Amino acid sequence: MVAKMVIETENLRLVPCDAQLLKMAIKGNKQLSKFLGVSLADQWTTFGVDALQYALDQILARPGELGWWTYFPIHKLDNTLIGSGGYKGSPTEDGTVELGYEIASGYCNRGLATEMARGLIMKAFMDNRVKSILAHTLAQSNASTTVLAKCGFTKIEEVESTEDGLIWKWELIRP
Template identity: 30%
Template sequence: MMRVRSSRLSLVPLTASLIRLFLYNRSELARVLDAKVPTDWPGPDFEPILPLLLDGFEREPGHEAWDGAIMLEGEERVLIGAMGLKGGPDEEGTVDIGYNILPAYQNQGYATEMARALIAWAFERSDIYKVIADCLYDNQGSIRVLEKLGMKRLVPDGDMLRWSLTKEEWQVAQQ
């Protein structure tokens, strides 16, 4: 199970029971997480994904959760967003990182900090060799995060910018 922490943040892997609490009993979700759950979480980008994740958990109850984890800010104990590695590694050892941060917590370095910790965790695994990401051309926040992580911009795919970082590039940058 994914256990990732940074100096200010922690990731709590989503489970079927946490998703059900979000859908049906938000106050109980806050109690179980021992955290504040803002009314605007998960936001329009991540909310449609939750039922899909729940369906996946119900079809495969024992599968490892890669797709989503709740991001908690440690000092205030507040849910500020979500981050994950969409679907886990493919046959070539590539994972696709995705994240969202609630507007009130953007531009404070949270996405960069947690993505850096998640990438470090991923590259400690023997089955992951590359992290990729996509973002829209006009998503300046994500572009800055991906650049700070040392990801390389690839050839765009339609209306999406594509990014890549290999384990070797990561290790060299960490020296």
């Protein structure tokens, strides 16, 4: 883990996952907790092991993309891993990255998802290649759409997904 890539916000420390950290997360909660030296919130991830394995495969295939995949949000006061988030790879040729995030239910409705998203947005826009950030949500008002709206995203399109049905596509353009 490269210390300079950690994103600090008021209540969170967003730890970028390298291959070793992702392997620990895939092994299980006990190993991950010990490796990070933190507690884990109940059901800290709904994305699951498949998403972690996918990120690991991408980092191993393209080590230069380290920092453009998974981040683990550690709640500073509780020293607890409370979710996951990050990007779906480094900026594309046209300068877009896609953002995703999740917060354990016991930590919802405290502004932490918004805080995590803002930290990830700030990190992305520190890279001059990034012109816009995309995100996708289910096609209904929910906690995630509220987070994106608070962060300045605009709903730009409705898209049919083979996995999720109708989804909304959101965009935040570099200020």
